[in-house]
Amino acid sequence: MSTSLQDWIDLFVKVLDKLPLTLFMMVVSLFFALILGLIIAIIRIQKQPVLYGIATFYLSFTRCTPLLVQLFLVYFGLPQLLLAFNIDINSWDRLIFVIITFSLHTAAYLSEVIRSAYLAVGQEQMEAAYSVGMSYPQALKRIILPQAFVIALPNLGNNIIELLKDTSLAFTIGIIDIMGQVRIILGNNYGIGMFEIYVVISLVYWGICILIESIIGYAEKVFKKGHVGLSK
Amino acid sequence: MLISDYIIRVDREGDRLIELKNIKKSFKKNPVLKGVDLKVNKGEVLVIVGPSGSGKTTLLRCVNYLERPDEGTISVDGFSVEGKNASKKDILNLRRKTAMVFQHYNLFKNKTVLENVMEGLLVAKKMKAPEARNISMDLLQKVGLGEKINDYPTQLSGGQQQRVGIARALALNPSAILFDEPTSALDPEMVGEVLSIMKKIAGEGMTMVIVTHEIDFARDAADHVVFMADGVIVEQGPPKDVLSHPKHERTKQFLKRLVREPEYEI
Numbered sequence: 001m002s003t004s005l006q007d008w009i010d011l012f013v014k015v016l017d018k019l020p021l022t023l024f025m026m027v028v029s030l031f032f033a034l035i036l037g038l039i040i041a042i043i044r045i046q047k048q049p050v051l052y053g054i055a056t057f058y059l060s061f062t063r064c065t066p067l068l069v070q071l072f073l074v075y076f077g078l079p080q081l082l083l084a085f086n087i088d089i090n091s092w093d094r095l096i097f098v099i100i101t102f103s104l105h106t107a108a109y110l111s112e113v114i115r116s117a118y119l120a121v122g123q124e125q126m127e128a129a130y131s132v133g134m135s136y137p138q139a140l141k142r143i144i145l146p147q148a149f150v151i152a153l154p155n156l157g158n159n160i161i162e163l164l165k166d167t168s169l170a171f172t173i174g175i176i177d178i179m180g181q182v183r184i185i186l187g188n189n190y191g192i193g194m195f196e197i198y199v200v201i202s203l204v205y206w207g208i209c210i211l212i213e214s215i216i217g218y219a220e221k222v223f224k225k226g227h228v229g230l231s232k
Numbered sequence: 233m234l235i236s237d238y239i240i241r242v243d244r245e246g247d248r249l250i251e252l253k254n255i256k257k258s259f260k261k262n263p264v265l266k267g268v269d270l271k272v273n274k275g276e277v278l279v280i281v282g283p284s285g286s287g288k289t290t291l292l293r294c295v296n297y298l299e300r301p302d303e304g305t306i307s308v309d310g311f312s313v314e315g316k317n318a319s320k321k322d323i324l325n326l327r328r329k330t331a332m333v334f335q336h337y338n339l340f341k342n343k344t345v346l347e348n349v350m351e352g353l354l355v356a357k358k359m360k361a362p363e364a365r366n367i368s369m370d371l372l373q374k375v376g377l378g379e380k381i382n383d384y385p386t387q388l389s390g391g392q393q394q395r396v397g398i399a400r401a402l403a404l405n406p407s408a409i410l411f412d413e414p415t416s417a418l419d420p421e422m423v424g425e426v427l428s429i430m431k432k433i434a435g436e437g438m439t440m441v442i443v444t445h446e447i448d449f450a451r452d453a454a455d456h457v458v459f460m461a462d463g464v465i466v467e468q469g470p471p472k473d474v475l476s477h478p479k480h481e482r483t484k485q486f487l488k489r490l491v492r493e494p495e496y497e498i
Binding site for chain 1: 296330351400
């Protein structure tokens with residue numbers, strides 16, 4: 001345990017070297033998850049018969065199976081399934097499988113965040129928008145979604161943080177993100193220095209989470225004009 | 233009947249603004265409206281009274297299709313919509329004929345007072361911002377809120393919020409304004425400020441359909457009173473007939489209960 005300051009710094013530098021990949025996985029998955037989540041939320045709010053059933057089924061599956069299982073299902077299972085239909089995706093980059101998995105997984109949770117925020121805004125605001133002659137899309141864009149967004153922010157923040165931590169599973173299919181980098185360092189050291197390296201990576205995850213939290217907190221302040229929120 | 237009364241009535245026949253025909257509506261097999269006809273003439277102040285659950289609010293909400301009737305026809309200012317099979321475009325056009333003032337104000341919480349009034353002008357009327365701003369400022373002055381234009385709804389009292397609601401409705405320059413129990417959620421001391429503005433608007437010739445429990449206001453400001461109970465119109469006519477000399481037993485019961493109320497003393 002006689003590690004010098006220089007060794008700690010070296011460890012940090014090595015781990016941070018892979019941080020862009022971790023952030024890339026997070027941001028790209030978040031982008032697709034938001035789009036898919038919004039679509040699923042609208043389907044479940046409007047309760048269109050067939051689509052509602054599919055969305056609810058997907059939601060149930062995603063929330064009731066471990067993310068690691070889903071990742072393996074997409075990475076190992078999906079190519080085999082598609083090969084049966086003569087579609088070969090074995091040559092795809094591993095990153096694509098990771099992003100597919102994380103997007104699908106996070107979209108399920110985000111759809112419920114969006115749906116609950118939409119419902120929290122209330123039918124009264126929609127009726128007021130209708131009464132001044134707005135159409136449904138106009139009311140959504142100008143009245144409902146701006147209010148729902150503010151209500152959703154704290155939960156959205158939680159889910160972004162959750163997604164960030166989930167990316168640490170990507171190493172299991174050979175992605176060299178910060179977690180993958182840690183495994184490589186450990187492998188080169190024959191397992192020596194485990195304490196230091198896991199302290200370092202904990203601090204890196206922690207630091208990014210604090211950053212995300214403060215961005216969300218700041219956004220809440222900026223958008224909270226008119227004291228819109230759950231506490232009226 | 234005096235001849236002058238007769239002439240007024242004939243004149244009004246030609247000036248029909250709102251006409252509901254045979255409106256039926258059930259909520260989960262519970263019939264709320266059992267085939268109601270309603271006619272409102274241009275410039276008329278029509279007040280709907282009746283006990284809770286009589287269907288008066290539902291009837292009002294059918295006029296701008298916030299409630300979809302199971303059956304019947306809605307006509308507003310020459311535009312007719314079949315109750316059941318209205319298209320989205322029909323509904324939008326119907327709604328743009330009228331404006332509504334809500335029991336719980338329903339101001340847009342993410343918009344300032346001024347933006348609340350401007351919103352309909354910008355979106356539905358496609359007006360340019362400076363013009364919409366001028367109109368909105370004038371109306372907010374008129375309802376006595378010229379100082380509050382940059383406040384958000386939550387910063388206002390109930391009475392002030394409802395006055396913004398009225399300004400928002402007036403801004404649209406609708407052919408009629410629908411009032412859904414506009415004073416029911418207000419503190420007693422704020423009821424007066426809202427009613428006096430409504431009286432002012434009525435004096436300017438605006439067509440108004442008002443659901444309310446304020447019988448004194450109805451007696452004072454209404455041209456025509458409709459008494460509803462159990463999903464049908466029981467009695468209608470000028471306020472001095474319906475409210476002072478009701479013919480039907482159901483109306484008498486209802487009014488007796490309302491008049492007796494102030495007798496409670498502590």
